[in-house]
Amino acid sequence: GVEEAVEYRVGSQDSTEKYNRQLTDNDVVALRHQALAEIDNAKFGRFHIKACMVAGIGFFTDSYDIFAINLCSLIMGYVYYADAEGKAKNTTPTNIDMWIKGATQLGCIIGQFTFGYLADRLGRKRIYGVELIIIIVCTIGASFSASTMRGLSVYWVLFIWRFVLGIGIGGDYPVSAIITSEFATTKNRGAMIAAVFAMQGFGIVAAAIVALIVLACFKGAIEGDQLKLDYVWRIIMGLGTVPALIALYFRLTIPETPRYTIDIEQNVKRAAIDVQTTINGRRDLDDDAYAAQAAHNDKRVKKPSWTEFYNHFKKWKHFRVLMGTAVTWFALDVAFYGVNLNSSIILQAIGFVSSESPYKAILKNTSGNIILNLLGTLPGYWVTVFTIDRLGRKTIQYIGFVMLVILFCILGFAYHQILDKSVAGFIVLFTLANFFQNFGPNTTTFIIPSEAFPTRFRSTCHGISAASGKIGAVIAQLGFFQLKDRGGKNKFIPQLIQIFALFMLIGLIFTWFVPETKGKSLEQLSEEMDD
Numbered sequence: 303g304v305e306e307a308v309e310y311r312v313g314s315q316d317s318t319e320k321y322n323r324q325l326t327d328n329d330v331v332a333l334r335h336q337a338l339a340e341i342d343n344a345k346f347g348r349f350h351i352k353a354c355m356v357a358g359i360g361f362f363t364d365s366y367d368i369f370a371i372n373l374c375s376l377i378m379g380y381v382y383y384a385d386a387e388g389k390a391k392n393t394t395p396t397n398i399d400m401w402i403k404g405a406t407q408l409g410c411i412i413g414q415f416t417f418g419y420l421a422d423r424l425g426r427k428r429i430y431g432v433e434l435i436i437i438i439v440c441t442i443g444a445s446f447s448a449s450t451m452r453g454l455s456v457y458w459v460l461f462i463w464r465f466v467l468g469i470g471i472g473g474d475y476p477v478s479a480i481i482t483s484e485f486a487t488t489k490n491r492g493a494m495i496a497a498v499f500a501m502q503g504f505g506i507v508a509a510a511i512v513a514l515i516v517l518a519c520f521k522g523a524i525e526g527d528q529l530k531l532d533y534v535w536r537i538i539m540g541l542g543t544v545p546a547l548i549a550l551y552f553r554l555t556i557p558e559t560p561r562y563t564i565d566i567e568q569n570v571k572r573a574a575i576d577v578q579t580t581i582n583g584r585r586d587l588d589d590d591a592y593a594a595q596a597a598h599n600d601k602r603v604k605k606p607s608w609t610e611f612y613n614h615f616k617k618w619k620h621f622r623v624l625m626g627t628a629v630t631w632f633a634l635d636v637a638f639y640g641v642n643l644n645s646s647i648i649l650q651a652i653g654f655v656s657s658e659s660p661y662k663a664i665l666k667n668t669s670g671n672i673i674l675n676l677l678g679t680l681p682g683y684w685v686t687v688f689t690i691d692r693l694g695r696k697t698i699q700y701i702g703f704v705m706l707v708i709l710f711c712i713l714g715f716a717y718h719q720i721l722d723k724s725v726a727g728f729i730v731l732f733t734l735a736n737f738f739q740n741f742g743p744n745t746t747t748f749i750i751p752s753e754a755f756p757t758r759f760r761s762t763c764h765g766i767s768a769a770s771g772k773i774g775a776v777i778a779q780l781g782f783f784q785l786k787d788r789g790g791k792n793k794f795i796p797q798l799i800q801i802f803a804l805f806m807l808i809g810l811i812f813t814w815f816v817p818e819t820k821g822k823s824l825e826q827l828s829e830e831m832d833d
Contacts (some may be wrong), residue, residue: 333570333571333574334564334570334573336574337560337564337570337573337574337577338560338561338564338823338825340577340578341484341485341486341487341560341561341577342487342488342823343487343488344487345487346487346489346490349485349580350485350486350487350490350494352552353481353482353485353486353494353556354482354494354497354498355552356549356552356553356556357478357479357481357482357498358497358498358500358501359501359545359546359548359549360433360434360474360478360546360549360553361474361478361498361499361501361502361505362501362502362504362505362508362545363434363437363505363542363545363546363549364437364471364474364475364502364505365501365502365503365504365505365506365509366505366506366508366509366542366545367406367437367441367467367471367505367539367542368406368471368505369505369506369509369642370509370512370513370538370539370542371402371403371406371464371539372403372509372642372644372645372646372671373509373510373513373535373538373646373664373667373668373671374535374538374539375394375399375402375403376394376646376664376667377513377531377534377535377538377664378394378456378457378531378535379392379393379394380392380528380531380660380664381528381529381531381532381535382394382456382457383395384528384529392528392660394457396783396786396787397783398457399783400779400780400782400783400784401457401461402457402460402461402464403644403779404775404776404779404780405460405461405462405464405465405467405468406464406465406467406468406471407468407639407772407775407776407779408465408468408772408776409464409465409466409467409468409469409470409471409472410468410469410471410472410475410768410769410772410775411468411472411769411772411773411776412468412469412472413433413468413469413470413471413472413473413474413475414472414473414475414476414765414766414768414769414772415472415765415766415769416469416472416473416765417429417432417433417472417473417474417475417476417477417761417765418475418476418477418761418762418763418764418765418766418768418769419761419762419765421476421477421480421761421762421765422566422606422758422759422760422761422762423605423606425558425562425566425567426477426480426481426484426558426559426562426761427556427557427558427559429473429477430477430478430481430553430554430556431550431553431554432473433469433470433471433472433473433474433477434470434474434546434549434550434553435470435550436466436467436469436470436473437467437470437471437474437542437543437546438543438546438547438550440463440464440466440467440470441467441539441540441542441543441546442540442543443463444460444463444464444467444539445536445537445539445540446536446540447459447460447463472768472769472772475748475764475765475768476752476761476762476764476765476768477761478498479495479498479499479748479749479751479752479764480559480752480760480761480764481556481559482494482495482498482752483495483752483753483760483824484559484560484561484562484757484760484824485559485560485580488821488822488823489691489821490691491691491753492690492691492695492749492819492820493687493688493690493691495748495749495752495753496683496686496687496690496745496749497687499683499745499748499749500683500684500686500687500740500745502683503675503679503680503682503683503684503740504680506642506675506679507672507675507676507679507680509538509542510668510671510672510675511672512538512541513534513538513664513668514665514668514669514672516534516537516538517534517661517664517665517668520533520534521661524660524661525659525661528660528661531660531664557576557579557580558576560573560574560576560577561573561757561824562757563576564757565756565757565758565830566605566606566757566758568604606758606759606762610758611759611762614756614759615759622815623754623755623815623816623817624755624763624766624767625812625815626812626813626814626815626816627747627750627751627754627763627767627816628766628767628770629770629808629809629812629815630699630743630747630809630812630813630816631743631747631748631751631767631768631770631771631774632770632771632773632774633743633774633805633806633808633809633812634739634743634744634747634771634774634805634806634809635771635772635773635774635775635778636774636775636777636778636802636805637706637710637739637778637802637805637806638739638744638775639774639775639778639779640775640778640779640781640782640798640802641735641736641739641802642736644782644786645670645671645674646667646670646671647786647792647795648732648795649667649670649671650667650792670729673729673733674729674732674733674736675736677733677736677737678732678733678734678735678736678737678740679736679737679739679740681737681740681741682736682737682738682739682740682741682742682744682745683740683741683745685737685741686698686740686741686742686745686746690745690746690749690820691820691821693820694818694820695746695749695750695753695816695818695819695820696746696750696813696816696817696818697818698741698742698745698746699742699743699746699747699750699813699816700810700813701738701741701742702738702739702741702742702743702744702746703742703743703806703807703809703810703813704810705734705738705742706735706738706739706742706743706802706803706806707803707806707807707810709731709734709735709738710735710799710800710802710803710806711800711803712731713728713731713732713735713796713799714796714797714798714799714800714801714802714803715796715800717795717796717799718796743809743813747767747771748768749819750816750817750819751763751764751767751768752764753819753824753827754816754817754819754827754828755828756828756829756830757824757828757830760824760828774805781798781801782798785797785798786798
């Protein structure tokens with residue numbers, strides 16, 4: 303131990319104990335238990351709301367940037383292929399559309415794995431905010447994409463910017479999830495993490511609403527010259543920097559999580575201080591004691607290593623959990639991104655969008671996206687927020703996968719029969735599928751990996767699980783575009799929906815391997831109560 307004066311509250315709010323001695327192992331265990339108990343049993347307060355907002359604004363930005371390309375690619379077709387020869391007029395070619403939509407997902411795989419590992423190795427605080435800086439720079443760069451003198455087209459420049467953007471977005475997944483999880487109370491942890499992730503729904507809707515507003519502002523110009531749409535997609539994309547700029551300062555100044563300070567930096571006293579000052583809003587330590595704790599961080603501590611990771615997960619009881627979180631996220635994202643990144647194509651395929659003027663066609667497509675998300679996506683997220691700590695993560699994941707298997711089978715096998723009867727009926731079923739993706743595995747596959755693993759590997763495992771999901775998203779993009787036109791334009795979409803149903807069944811089966819994390823502390827879940 304290190305001799306240092308520490309005053310720490312051990313009983314009622316008015317009773318404190320001051321001591322100046324070396325801590326024994328028993329003292330460390332007792333102080334660790336008390337610090338963790340204060341986190342787990344704290345009243346939901348201002349700091350928890352702030353943590354959710356700081357992380358949530360980032361996810362709002364992430365989803366805005368990811369899903370805005372759905373509309374931007376549609377608009378770009380009217381600009382760069384307005385007079386296409388030998389190709390579909392006013393339409394971005396399939397192979398180009400595939401790559402500019404898939405670029406962000408490819409970058410996410412790298413970002414999720416890399417930032418997940420770095421957050422365990424270097425600390426959550428040291429890298430939190432770096433991912434947002436990458437997002438801001440790349441969003442601005444993407445909105446100014448243009449053809450280069452050396453022969454790179456605007457689409458290739460956009461691909462490069464969005465690939466690097468994906469690294470930043472990918473980094474946000476594990477770090478935001480882990481910080482929220484490690485600061486949360488046991489009682490409200492599921493709702494807090496779900497609320498952060500639910501901001502993704504607002505981001506998706508915001509992208510469509512912003513597109514609607516910008517279109518309205520340029521209505522006269524577009525009707526006079528459709529090439530004016532070039533301004534529209536750039537403005538839609540560039541506005542994604544606004545929420546990121548708002549959140550940046552708060553991310554750079556958020557404190558290190560007490561769990562990381564205790565279990566990785568092995569500084570139990572410093573963690574006790576942080577719990578008091580951040581979560582409980584009080585400080586029972588003098589300045590000399592606080593400085594002593596800061597100095598303690600310079601001691602050499604054992605950082606997580608890949609050897610330690612291997613030795614932990616070579617045991618079946620640990621590996622099965624990681625396998626469960628990774629495979630369920632992979633299966634879910636095949637359908638989630640296959641549907642949501644291509645909702646404009648699906649709306650066209652079912653006849654919701656007719657071949658009118660560019661302005662009217664884009665307006666109707668954008669309105670269709672808003673309807674789908676307001677009726678299905680947003681309610682699904684927030685029903686999860688308000689029920690997850692009562693129903694449990696695993697229960698909601700089972701419900702979601704079962705309903706998605708049923709709905710995708712109906713939509714896929716009865717595709718033409720439903721459309722012949724009613725386009726509105728198809729949209730209702732499609733909206734229900736959106737609802738059960740989010741009141742279901744899209745939210746729970748994000749939450750469970752942030753709870754089920756030890757502190758030393760928690761962020762790495764979340765990164766691995768999330769990257770598995772994005773591999774599914776990339777496969778969905780490649781498969782969707784390679785297969786959708788088999789037999790004619792958009793003729794293979796019914797079979798693609800049937801394939802999505804198969805992946806939902808795979809997710810349902812592998813849900814058995816993930817634990818129920820409701821009502822348990824992170825230490826109980828990871829078996830580190832006395833480590």
